[in-house]
Amino acid sequence: MSLLAIDIETYSDVDLQKCGVYAYSDSPNFEILLFAYAFDEEETQIVDLACGEKLPQRVLDALEDEGIVKTAFNAAFERTCISKYLGHRLSPTAWQCTAVQSAMLALPLSLDGVGEVLNIQRKKLKEGVDLVRFFSMPCKPTKVNGGRTRNRPEDEPEKWIRFKTYCIRDVDAEREIRYKLRNHPIPAQEMKFYQMDQEINDRGILVDQKLAANAVLCDNQYKDAVTARAYELTGLSNPNSPVQIKGWLAEHGVEAEKLDKKAVKALIDTSDGEVLEVLKLRLLMAKTSVKKYEAIERSVCSDGRVHGLLQFYGANRTGRWAGRLVQVQNLPQNHIEDLELARDLIKNQQFDLVDLLYDSTPGVLSELIRTAFIPKPGCRFIVADFSAIEARVLAWFSGEQWRIDTFEQGGDIYCASATQMFGVPVVKHGVNGHLRQKGKIAELALGYGGSVGALTSMGALEMGMEEEELQPLVNQWRGSNPHITKFWWDVDAAAVKAVREKTSVSYGNLCFSYRSGILFVTLPSGRNLSYIKPRMTMNRFGRESLSYEGVGESKKWMRIETYGPKLVENIVQATARDLLALAMLRLRDAGFEIVMHIHDEAVLEVPEGVSSVDEVCQMMAIAPDWAAGLPLRADGYECAFYKKD
Numbered sequence: 001m002s003l004l005a006i007d008i009e010t011y012s013d014v015d016l017q018k019c020g021v022y023a024y025s026d027s028p029n030f031e032i033l034l035f036a037y038a039f040d041e042e043e044t045q046i047v048d049l050a051c052g053e054k055l056p057q058r059v060l061d062a063l064e065d066e067g068i069v070k071t072a073f074n075a076a077f078e079r080t081c082i083s084k085y086l087g088h089r090l091s092p093t094a095w096q097c098t099a100v101q102s103a104m105l106a107l108p109l110s111l112d113g114v115g116e117v118l119n120i121q122r123k124k125l126k127e128g129v130d131l132v133r134f135f136s137m138p139c140k141p142t143k144v145n146g147g148r149t150r151n152r153p154e155d156e157p158e159k160w161i162r163f164k165t166y167c168i169r170d171v172d173a174e175r176e177i178r179y180k181l182r183n184h185p186i187p188a189q190e191m192k193f194y195q196m197d198q199e200i201n202d203r204g205i206l207v208d209q210k211l212a213a214n215a216v217l218c219d220n221q222y223k224d225a226v227t228a229r230a231y232e233l234t235g236l237s238n239p240n241s242p243v244q245i246k247g248w249l250a251e252h253g254v255e256a257e258k259l260d261k262k263a264v265k266a267l268i269d270t271s272d273g274e275v276l277e278v279l280k281l282r283l284l285m286a287k288t289s290v291k292k293y294e295a296i297e298r299s300v301c302s303d304g305r306v307h308g309l310l311q312f313y314g315a316n317r318t319g320r321w322a323g324r325l326v327q328v329q330n331l332p333q334n335h336i337e338d339l340e341l342a343r344d345l346i347k348n349q350q351f352d353l354v355d356l357l358y359d360s361t362p363g364v365l366s367e368l369i370r371t372a373f374i375p376k377p378g379c380r381f382i383v384a385d386f387s388a389i390e391a392r393v394l395a396w397f398s399g400e401q402w403r404i405d406t407f408e409q410g411g412d413i414y415c416a417s418a419t420q421m422f423g424v425p426v427v428k429h430g431v432n433g434h435l436r437q438k439g440k441i442a443e444l445a446l447g448y449g450g451s452v453g454a455l456t457s458m459g460a461l462e463m464g465m466e467e468e469e470l471q472p473l474v475n476q477w478r479g480s481n482p483h484i485t486k487f488w489w490d491v492d493a494a495a496v497k498a499v500r501e502k503t504s505v506s507y508g509n510l511c512f513s514y515r516s517g518i519l520f521v522t523l524p525s526g527r528n529l530s531y532i533k534p535r536m537t538m539n540r541f542g543r544e545s546l547s548y549e550g551v552g553e554s555k556k557w558m559r560i561e562t563y564g565p566k567l568v569e570n571i572v573q574a575t576a577r578d579l580l581a582l583a584m585l586r587l588r589d590a591g592f593e594i595v596m597h598i599h600d601e602a603v604l605e606v607p608e609g610v611s612s613v614d615e616v617c618q619m620m621a622i623a624p625d626w627a628a629g630l631p632l633r634a635d636g637y638e639c640a641f642y643k644k645d
Contacts, residue, residue, distance in 0.1 A: 002040060002068045004059070005178075006078050007170040009034040009163065011050075011136050011150065019298045020325045021077050022204070022307035025084040032085050033135060035059075036167040044171045046164050050153055066094040073111045073174045074099045076198060076308070092198035098178050100194055101186050103316040105518065106530040106550050108557060115173050117532075117549075117557060118180050122172040131163045183516070187527065193581045196588055197312040197321070204305035205595040205603075208374050208641070211347050212293040215365050215372075218351045219290040222361045230281045233274055240285055249275065261286065289362040292326050292369045299325045309596060317550070318574040319527065321597070328598050334367040334643050343371055343641070373596065373642040375605045383645070384616045384636035385601035386583075388413055389576045394447055396630045397508065397572065398487035407631040414440040420480040421473075437463060442477040448572075449488055449565025450474075491571070492564025495519060496546055499534045509626075510571065519548065521571060524626040525578040529570055531562070576600060579627065583620045583634075590619065596642075603642060613638055 012030040014023055024030065033050040037059055047053045062068045063082060072078040075097035083090045102114045112124040134151050141147040145155075153160040186194070230239035234248050242259045249256050249267075252275050256267060259282065268279045299306045306326065314322020323329035336342055342364050345354050351361070358364045375381050386392075391413055395403035406416040418426040418439030426432045426439065441463065445454040452470045460470060478485050494507040504513035511522040519531040531548035539545040539561050552558040584594055584602055592611070596603040604616060613636040620634035637645040 002062070004062045004068055004070050005038045005044075005171050005175050006070060006072045006082075007036045007167055007174065008032050008078055008081060009132070009136060009167050010081055013138050015298075018295075018325075020308040021080045022201075023299050023301050025081045026301045030081075030084060032081060034164060034167045036164075036171045038171055038175065044168045044175075046168050048153075048164065063090065066091065069094055069096055071096045071098060071174065071178065073097070073102075073114075073170070073177070076201070079198070080308075089202060092195045092202075095198075096186065096191070097194065097312075098174050098181070100190075100313050101181050101184070102177065103313040104186065104190070104319070104528070104530065105181065105184055106316045106532055108551055109314075109316065111170065111173060111177075113551075113557065114177055118177060120173060120176040120180065122169060122176050124173050125166045125169050127162065128166045128170075131159060131166055134159060135163055189525075190527065192585060194312050196581075196585055196594075197310065199588070200594050200597070201308045201310060203593060203595055204301070204303070204307035205309070205605075206305050206374050206376050207296050207300055208343075208347075208372050209297070209300060209304065211343060211368070212296045212372050214346050214349055215293045215368065216290050216297070217349070218346055218354065218361065219293075219365055221351060222355075223285065226281055226284045230278065230285065233278055233281070239278075239281070245278070245282060248278070284360075284362060287362040287366075289365040292331070293365075293372065295326045296372055318529070318570050318577060320573060320577045328596060331370050331598070332366045334370055336364065336367050339368070339371060339641075339643060343368060370643050371641040373603075375595075375640070379605050379607050381595075381639050381642055382604045382606050382611065382613055382616050382636060383601060383639065383642070384604070384613070384620045384634045386576070386580065386620065387633040387635050389579065389600045389632075390572050391443065391447070392631055392633075393572045393575050393579075394484060394487075394568070396627070397510075397568075397575075398481075398483045400481055400483040403481075404629075404631055407633070410633075412436075414443055417443050417477070417480070421476040438465070438473060441465075442473055446474060446477045447484070448569035449563075488564040488568050490564075491567050492546075495521070495534075495564075495567055496536070499546060500536065521567070523571065523575055523578065525575065525582075525624070526626070527574070527578060529574055537561070575627075579624070579632070582624055583622075586619050586622065587616065592616070 010030065010032050012024045012027045014027045014030075016024045031050070035047040035049055035055060036044055038044040039062070047055055049055070063070065063086070070079070075095045079090050079092060079095050099109060099111075103109060107114045107117055115123040134156070138150050139145065139148065141149055148155070227239065234245075236244045236248060238244055245259060246256050254267060254271065254275055256263065261283065264279055264282055268276060271279055296306060301307060309323065309325055309328050311322040311324050313319050336358070342354065342358070346365070346368060354364055355361050388407070391403070392407050395407065402416070402420060403413070406413055412428055414436050415426045415428055418432070418435040421439065421442065422435055424432050424435070426435045428436055441455060441458055441460050445458040445460070451474050455470045455473065461467065490507060491510070494505045494510070494512045497503070498505045498512040498514045499519055502514045504511060509524045513520045513522065514534070517533055519534040521529040523529065532550060534546060534548040536544050537547045537559070545561055545563055547559050547561045549557065550560050552560055580597065580600055580602070584597065587602065587604065588594060592604045592606065594602055595605045602620070617634040617636045621632045623630050623632050639645075
């Protein structure tokens with residue numbers, strides 16, 4: 001099979017980082033400037049489209065030929081932009097992405113980052129960032145540049161030559177990376193998932209642009225009114241200034257070290273009069289309820305839909321999808337009962353009524369963000385969500401039978417957990433119902449080795465628990481889940497043995513193997529989790545533990561410590577991801593159109609009168625052969641706009 005490697009340089013007046021490639025290429029001012037390519041082992045060629053050169057017929061034919069594999073680093077960019085150039089959407093079927101291949105080995109997500117870690121010979125040229133900024137983005141008109149708003153080849157011929165060299169080098173770098181990763185190809189199943197992902201992003205999701213625009217308008221008007229009141233009360237030149245507010249509070253007998261949300265809320269509990277009102281205004285001025293609406297407005301394309309909301313293998317430790325643009329993975333929850341009324345008030349600019357009917361205008365705007373996503377005319381959304389998927393997978397891996405029984409019998413895991421921990425029956429809204437909250441917070445905080453700190457960060461103290469209760473709660477949870485705690489340390493021992501002895505260790509339906517300087521954890525699905533250059537090192541507690549190289553919290557390549565519970569968290573989340581991917585593939589193959597998915601939830605755009613929630617949930621809950629005995633369940637609902645049921 002022939003292979004065509006591609007890299008392009010482009011121009012658009014739309015901000016790529018803020019708006020995504022679909023809106024970027026949708027601009028009337030979008031164009032492809034340079035097209036570098038290489039067939040198989042041939043030398044890389046470049047076509048200067050900006051200077052009037054044309055793509056060779058051989059290349060045009062290859063782009064349409066699904067028998068020829070097209071490769072690029074971040075292939076979604078090339079495919080989307082070239083689709084715009086050709087005037088029709090290219091199928092993702094014949095495209096492979098070297099960025100995905102790198103991510104599957106837990107390598108960085110950028111071409112230069114992967115090149116550095118793999119120490120390739122033909123690294124991405126460092127000056128490329130400046131060249132892209134010069135030729136691919138609008139520029140400010142000045143006297144020096146003659147008042148132009150963009151730079152063209154004839155403006156800086158020498159820079160343009162270097163830009164062409166840079167484009168060629170990106171193809172060469174991608175080819176070298178692909179060669180170095182030749183023994184780690186993307187598995188066929190993952191290629192199916194990738195193609196499905198690209199189809200979902202190509203399809204996009206319709207947005208209510210009127211709602212988004214008026215939500216931003218409402219927020220601006222509300223903030224203006226709140227700020228005006230703060231001016232009136234304080235007399236300060238800038239009541240948003242922490243320094244000025246601290247000074248004003250001090251004058252009124254209140255010493256405030258911090259003015260973050262938590263600190264202000266604490267001060268509110270002990271304040272009254274004007275001080276109380278100013279503190280409340282401080283919270284309101286700081287509340288950001290419309291950033292996602294603004295992201296929608298920036299990202300929406302000419303078809304009224306937002307595309308590219310999800311990044312395949314964005315979380316390269318587990319393979320989970322990552323959110324992009326609107327960040328749908330962390331949408332605010334909605335609790336307003338009359339969502340439709342609230343939506344209508346905002347859409348009709350009846351902002352005074354919103355303020356009259358609801359406790360908080362910013363709160364309403366925040367809760368309505370989900371509802372900005374709507375089905376196309378003649379359709380409704382069917383939303384299906386795996387029920388407690390991580391808890392089910394963890395119970396299945398560890399063999400914690402009482403938990404499996406609870407799930408199979410349709411029980412409430414928080415009540416069951418509390419019952420197991422405290423030795424008394426716990427019924428939601430019934431006998432010993434007050435203990436359910438402790439069961440819930442324990443479930444959410446302690447499943448992956450968490451202790452008192454995890455409970456605290458989950459808000460245990462804010463929920464009314466006493467500090468002296470926390471350690472006993474940890475002990476009770478671990479005592480009632482002996483198979484889970486054993487699973488943590490068995491996984492730890494298996495991983496350590498594989499690294500120490502540079503061997504393979506089977507444990508249950510998992511396999512830990514050391515190959516080519518990488519620790520692989522093979523999941524029941526057959527997919528590998530990768531940990532680069534693992535070794536035993538001294539941890540911060542002065543004990544020997546497993547570490548590996550990867551992208552840390554600072555987004556830099558560094559050595560990262562790990563241990564059994566953390567490995568278990570990766571394994572469980574990765575398995576939940578595989579189950580979701582398979583379920584979505586099943587739905588797609590059955591003819592359903594998926595427009596979005598969030599965590600363990602799929603959102604389908606379904607014509608009225610077609611299918612049902614039950615049918616979709618039943619398809620979601622089919623366990624694959626490799627997950628025999630896993631008690632899967634999916635719950636769902638229909639809606640005329642996206643929301644949480």
